[in-house]
Amino acid sequence: MIxxxxxxxxxxxxxxxxxxxxxxxxxxxxxxxYMQDRxxxxxxxxxxxxxxxxxxxxxxxxxxxVPENANGFIHALAxxxxxxxxxxxxxxxxxxxxxVIGGQKISLIVANVNIGVLYILAMSSLGVYGxxxxxxxxNNKYSLLGGLRSSAQMISxxxxxxxxxxxxxxxxxxxxxxxxxxxxxxxxWNIVYQPLGFLIFxxxxxxxxxxxxxxxPEAEPELVGGYxxxxxxxxxxxxxxxxxxxxxVSSALMVxxxxxxxxxxxxxxxxxxxxxxxxxxxVTFFAKIGVLIFVFMWVRWTxxxxxxxxLMNVGWKIMLPLAILNxxxxxxxxxxxx
Amino acid sequence: xxxxxxGKKGPQLTLWEKLYFPEIIHGMSITFKALFRxxxxxxxxEERWVPPPVFRGxxxxxxxxxxxxxxxVACGLCARVCPSLAIQVQAAETELDKERYPELFEINMLRxxxxxxxxxxxxxxxxxxxxxxxxxxxxxxxxxxxxxKLLTPASQLKDRLEFLxxxx
Numbered sequence: 001m002i003x004x005x006x007x008x009x010x011x012x013x014x015x016x017x018x019x020x021x022x023x024x025x026x027x028x029x030x031x032x033x034y035m036q037d038r039x040x041x042x043x044x045x046x047x048x049x050x051x052x053x054x055x056x057x058x059x060x061x062x063x064x065x066v067p068e069n070a071n072g073f074i075h076a077l078a079x080x081x082x083x084x085x086x087x088x089x090x091x092x093x094x095x096x097x098x099x100v101i102g103g104q105k106i107s108l109i110v111a112n113v114n115i116g117v118l119y120i121l122a123m124s125s126l127g128v129y130g131x132x133x134x135x136x137x138x139n140n141k142y143s144l145l146g147g148l149r150s151s152a153q154m155i156s157x158x159x160x161x162x163x164x165x166x167x168x169x170x171x172x173x174x175x176x177x178x179x180x181x182x183x184x185x186x187x188x189w190n191i192v193y194q195p196l197g198f199l200i201f202x203x204x205x206x207x208x209x210x211x212x213x214x215x216x217p218e219a220e221p222e223l224v225g226g227y228x229x230x231x232x233x234x235x236x237x238x239x240x241x242x243x244x245x246x247x248x249v250s251s252a253l254m255v256x257x258x259x260x261x262x263x264x265x266x267x268x269x270x271x272x273x274x275x276x277x278x279x280x281x282x283v284t285f286f287a288k289i290g291v292l293i294f295v296f297m298w299v300r301w302t303x304x305x306x307x308x309x310x311l312m313n314v315g316w317k318i319m320l321p322l323a324i325l326n327x328x329x330x331x332x333x334x335x336x337x338x
Numbered sequence: 339x340x341x342x343x344x345g346k347k348g349p350q351l352t353l354w355e356k357l358y359f360p361e362i363i364h365g366m367s368i369t370f371k372a373l374f375r376x377x378x379x380x381x382x383x384e385e386r387w388v389p390p391p392v393f394r395g396x397x398x399x400x401x402x403x404x405x406x407x408x409x410x411v412a413c414g415l416c417a418r419v420c421p422s423l424a425i426q427v428q429a430a431e432t433e434l435d436k437e438r439y440p441e442l443f444e445i446n447m448l449r450x451x452x453x454x455x456x457x458x459x460x461x462x463x464x465x466x467x468x469x470x471x472x473x474x475x476x477x478x479x480x481x482x483x484x485x486x487k488l489l490t491p492a493s494q495l496k497d498r499l500e501f502l503x504x505x506x
Contacts, residue, residue: 031373035372037372037377302366302368
């Protein structure tokens with residue numbers, strides 16, 4: 001029982017999230033089309049709803065080409081690192097409070113570790129390895145440049161990402177994501193206390209997930225495809241999936257940290273039947289994630305790409321000082337209040 | 339001021355613009371409105387574009403509706419004027435009033451450049467440009483359109499004939 005429950009949770013979470021991811025690809029294509037006065041995919045199935053299946057079948061059937069003189073082992077390993085790390089970060093996301101099955105409380109977190117936020121930061125740092133190794137092992141200068149860019153970018157933005165989070169952690173005094181959610185469901189959402197921290201976090205999250213306006217690692221006009229230039233078939237697909245999974249993880253993190261997680265104001269879950277409450281909580285959580293992911297896509301189809309020196313300037317000269325300022329301000333206010 | 343790469347200074351931004359976020363939100367409001375704009379996509383195989391009469395599509399030979407005889411008298415002017423040498427005409431005699439008719443009339447659609455010179459030069463208004471823009475063939479033999487494909491009743495070409503009467 002002790003082994004079985006987490007195992008089932010893992011399988012359910014991975015299946016649900018990967019299912020959502022494949023539909024996110026369709027959503028992104030639809031949204032981009034609508035923003036450009038087009039219709040987007042509408043041929044496969046009603047309204048194009050079966051497009052993800054067609055995409056996946058195509059990716060699986062395609063040949064996975066390994067370039068000559070590439071390091072075959074690392075070339076195969078890199079996408080696996082990317083997807084493992086991306087999915088692994090989901091382990092500490094609180095999708096809801098708990099459900100009751102057979103009189104037993106089962107919390108809706110795969111692993112409720114007491115260093116949840118730290119674990120996610122560690123996982124997102126590991127994600128650099130997948131990208132850098134793929135760029136390095138491809139034996140292609142564009143891939144290498146993409147990989148190098150991404151490592152420089154992620155290292156510079158991780159600092160502000162981590163520092164912007166510390167404000168929230170100081171307010172709630174815990175690293176456990178479900179406790180942070182609980183604290184917010186009792187009072188106001190953290191975005192009210194930490195608007196500047198949230199802005200820094202969002203910007204850094206865009207850089208961490210390699211999404212526009214910070215998608216320099218795969219800037220098409222300069223680098224062909226960046227780190228995944230030499231990838232094809234499902235190995236490329238894994239990079240694609242991990243990008244969208246990363247989007248889900250960072251949106252989930254934002255929801256849990258700043259937007260009250262599964263809680264909603266004026267709704268008292270404690271008064272409901274526990275399983276109904278859990279269902280509502282999960283739906284709420286995913287709805288909030290959906291809104292944030294729409295923002296991710298919205299920004300991608302609005303903003304042009306930063307230049308590399310601009311990226312570094314923003315990261316080190318603006319974001320980092322602002323994050324430190326936010327930290328000092330939060331500390332001062334907390335000291336004055338308590 | 340940031341260096342924009344060519345040594346010149348970029349445009350001066352106000353403080354409000356330098357804050358990034360207000361301008362980003364402005365940009366996002368534009369793309370959000372774009373979500374609800376009417377779409378330009380034409381669902382091609384179901385929804386086809388009907389060109390206006392000025393359109394120069396595939397050249398065709400006009401057949402009179404009443405007599406079911408083509409107007410062409412096989413004078414060969416079209417073949418003569420054709421800049422890409424796409425037209426081949428072979429004349430023959432007939433009992434009808436026009437005395438001559440094209441025994442063979444072929445247009446190589448791989449050579450045709452849709453310039454409309456044949457139509458312009460034709461004294462009988464016998465070869466005119468149609469609205470047809472969908473031509474597919476899988477080998478070069480199929481691309482040579484003979485009389486079977488070229489002959490078209492005048493009633494189907496009313497728009498173009500009307501247009502030619504007005505503007506030629």
